[in-house]
Amino acid sequence: MTEKILSVGIDLGTSTTQLVLSELFIENMASAFSIPRIVISDKKVIYRSDIRFTPILADNLIDADAIKDFVEAQYLKAGIQKEDIQMGAVIITGETARKENASKVLSALSGFAGDFVVATAGPDLESIIAGKGAGAHLYSKEKRLSVVNLDIGGGTTNLALFEEGEVVDTGCLDIGGRLIKVEPKTKKITYIAPKIQEIINKKGLAIQLNQPTSVEQLQPIIQEMVHLLENSVGLGMQSQFYQYIITNKGLRLGQCIKGISFSGGVADCIAKELPEDPFKYGDIGLLLGQGIAHSRLVMEKEVIPSVETIRATVVGAGSHTAEVSGSTITYTKAILPIQNIPILKLAKADEIGTSDEMATKIREKLQWYQLENEFQKIALGLSGEKNPSFQTVLTLAEAIVKGLETLIQRKEPLIIMVQEDMAKALGQSIHSLLPKDYPFVCLDSVRVENGDYIDIGNPIAGGTVLPVVVKTLVFN
Amino acid sequence: MVDEKNLKTIIENILNEMTAGNVDVTNDVQSAVAVKAAETVSQSKIEDGCIPDITEVDIKKQFLVPHAEDPEGYQKMKQYTPARLGLWRAGTRYKTQSTLRFRADHAAAQDAVFSYVDEALVKEMNFVAVETLCRDKDEYVTRPDLGRQFSPEMCEKIKENTTHGAKIQVVVGDGLSSAAIGANIKEIIPSIKQGLKMFNLDFDSVVFVKHARVPSMDKIGELTDADVVCLLIGERPGLVTAESMSAYIAYRPTVDMPEARRTVISNIHSGGTPAVEAGAYIAELIKNMLDKKKSGIDLKEAE
Incomplete structure (x- = not known):
């Protein structure tokens, strides 16, 4: 018995906006005689939208109405009703990734397309989503090979390193195909990004805004960009500009990286020879692509074919952001969906002791999140025990309810994420200790860490499981 | 059995090794054995270590x-x-x-x-202990028909010690694995109880059946007139685990009813579904049965 779920992914980037529709197949993998085990068994992209420029009003604000029109038009083209969509993610990336934009887009699309999970992606999350969209995680899992995906877009290069299907590190560099824009006819430079301008100045190159240019003239800066990309995966002597070009952080160096894959718009430009008109896109994407084709990146690493290139991020957003919780969970439906809640993860050592000792630990950690009297909602993350005794569950429930007293006083819903399969029993225990009809969610089988944010959607598969999006921001 | 001649050879060999041939054991094995045995006892050191399990x-x-x-x-x-x-x-x-x-x-x-479920456990859990018509394990294994029937005295005992017409009657049976009951029952019973509390439901005294086959729950259903009977029973053990337990749950079971009317949750053990989590799930299942007044295939179809 397979349930099909229609999921939408929308990527609002600095330069382009696109949408994909995917079918996720939800299946109970357990036999008829055991407790259900519901998993996403398959994912299929069924519709890829046109790619349009992101409609931006003044001050980097997204034109939400234009987005709504775009989405509406694409649904019509795909021949689906907005009511059919059950799950989705809107990923707002790059410079448009701002709080105001997120809430604007959410309200414009609310009620319009199922239960959206809106995520404003920072560079780390964007890297992961793009890497998964490109298929690097699956390749690393099947071939048991460490694979880095470079998603080279217009403004940034997002790196995600996968080992055995798991993300182990991310990084981001300010290198992209549209950092220098060139008028295709006159070959005049119409834009140079600030960081690139700085490098041009430092190197004393004769590349100037509003002046005509040529492939030859741009070569030195292209070579520098390629060199920086080589540096980013640990190849070559480190350039003096390497630290400068990093957006927020690079990959930790000295890691074993066997395979490399490319996605993003520039991935389609990777070729040994330049086409007849190297500036036909009005930027340096083709030049950068050619540079990569001759670089140590492709010569010293095993190049892995990407499943998606320019659409990697949006496909990742539509098919790879959501996971499903364990199938034995407890929740009160009224509080769903839940968005953007930071995780407070207890250390394994904090989960030992009497309920009072544990409650004190929870209270202490809760303090970290309460800044200057400003109240912050949190979701409590726990490891739990593999085969717990009833007493253990009870003690844990008591500790949680005592430790989160401040939340209960404020009537904030309790959100508990436990890793081991014990959420139903734990949830029922917590329920017995809470005031009557108190809203809470207790789910398991989803791994979370401190620094993650989570979104929880409305129940699927007949209410047995909840879709969860874990927005991982930190790596150990 | 090792015959005497063999035994003699073995002892000779051992003694030869121990004494490195200093004693002429072949001449007087008997006395040598006695002497050496005494010596070995006094010389042997008892260590605290243990062989790894x-x-x-x-x-x-x-x-x-x-x-x-x-x-x-x-x-x-x-x-x-x-x-x-x-x-x-x-x-x-x-x-x-x-x-x-x-x-x-x-x-x-x-x-x-x-083996049998520890009687101390049955006492500790306050179970109402009864048994089927089987007189011992051999009869239990060879006569499945007897494992589902009770003597008139036992029927009386069940009736007297349970609440008549309760919403839920929980039964525990040894089935084919007493080890499964020993490993899981203490965790699952309170978990089911607490889970039911969430829906304002509860159950009373739990019946423990020795030499139990699954359909023994049907008879208990008739005797107690309970709405839902939930039988927790040891599963036929395999080489992966001997501690796997199942829950057979039925809405108003009757003797000789079709098997399709039972809902079963199997694989309850530390490597499968943890007992505590299974209990929580069973509680919700029971609540669902009470709402729909159905169990087994009928319940599946109603969903």
């Missing part, structure tokens, strides 16, 4: 193939199955530790069938 080894993580081409890959595959793979060989046979482990697991499975 071979059943403690996690088979899923045990990998004995030497010089494997891709050991990580093999071990990864092993994570998906409890089957005894990658244990290598000695000639055409298993290695000693694999053979011993196999025999240990097999012995545990047999013990689980032929």
Whole structure:
């Protein structure tokens, strides 16, 4: 018995906006005689939208109405009703990734397309989503090979390193195909990004805004960009500009990286020879692509074919952001969906002791999140025990309810994420200790860490499981 | 049995080794044995150490193939199955530790069938202890029909010690694995109870059935007139675990009803669904049965 779920992914980037529709197949993998085990068994992209420029009003604000029109038009083209969509993610990336934009887009699309999970992606999350969209995680899992995906877009290069299907590190560099824009006819430079301008100045190159240019003239800066990309995966002597070009952080160096894959718009430009008109896109994407084709990146690493290139991020957003919780969970439906809640993860050592000792630990950690009297909602993350005794569950429930007293006083819903399969029993225990009809969610089988944010959607598969999006921001 | 001649040879050999041939044992084995035996007793040192328990080894993580081409890959595959793979060989046979482990697991499975649930546990849990018509384990194994029937006295005992017409009657049966009951029952009963509390439901005294077959719950259903009968019973043990328990749950079961009217949750053990979590799930299942007044296939179809 397979349930099909229609999921939408929308990527609002600095330069382009696109949408994909995917079918996720939800299946109970357990036999008829055991407790259900519901998993996403398959994912299929069924519709890829046109790619349009992101409609931006003044001050980097997204034109939400234009987005709504775009989405509406694409649904019509795909021949689906907005009511059919059950799950989705809107990923707002790059410079448009701002709080105001997120809430604007959410309200414009609310009620319009199922239960959206809106995520404003920072560079780390964007890297992961793009890497998964490109298929690097699956390749690393099947071939048991460490694979880095470079998603080279217009403004940034997002790196995600996968080992055995798991993300182990991310990084981001300010290198992209549209950092220098060139008028295709006159070959005049119409834009140079600030960081690139700085490098041009430092190197004393004769590349100037509003002046005509040529492939030859741009070569030195292209070579520098390629060199920086080589540096980013640990190849070559480190350039003096390497630290400068990093957006927020690079990959930790000295890691074993066997395979490399490319996605993003520039991935389609990777070729040994330049086409007849190297500036036909009005930027340096083709030049950068050619540079990569001759670089140590492709010569010293095993190049892995990407499943998606320019659409990697949006496909990742539509098919790879959501996971499903364990199938034995407890929740009160009224509080769903839940968005953007930071995780407070207890250390394994904090989960030992009497309920009072544990409650004190929870209270202490809760303090970290309460800044200057400003109240912050949190979701409590726990490891739990593999085969717990009833007493253990009870003690844990008591500790949680005592430790989160401040939340209960404020009537904030309790959100508990436990890793081991014990959420139903734990949830029922917590329920017995809470005031009557108190809203809470207790789910398991989803791994979370401190620094993650989570979104929880409305129940699927007949209410047995909840879709969860874990927005991982930190790596150990 | 070892015959006397063999025994003599064995003792001779042992003594030869111990004394390195200093004593002429062949002449007077009898006395030598006596003397040496006394000496060995006095000389033997009792150590505190213990032999490692071979059943403690996690088979899923045990990998004995030497010089494997891709050991990580093999071990990864092993994570998906409890089957005894990658244990290598000695000639055409298993290695000693694999053979011993196999025999240990097999012995545990047999013990689980032929042993009884600890009476202290039955007392501690305040179960109402009854038994079917089977007189011993041999009769239990060979006569499934008797494992579902009670004597008039037992019927009376069940009636007297349970609430008539309760919403829920919980029954525990040894079934084919007493070990399963010993391992899980203390955790699952309070978990079911607490889970039911969420729906303002509860149950009273729990009946414990010795020599129980699944359909014994049907008779108990008729005797107690309960709406839902939930039987927790030891599963036929295998080589993976001897501690697996099942829950058979039915809405108003009757003797000779079709098997399709039972809902079953199997695989309740530490390596499957943890008892506590299974209890929580069973509570919700019972609530669902009470709402829909159905169980088994009928309940599935109603969903």
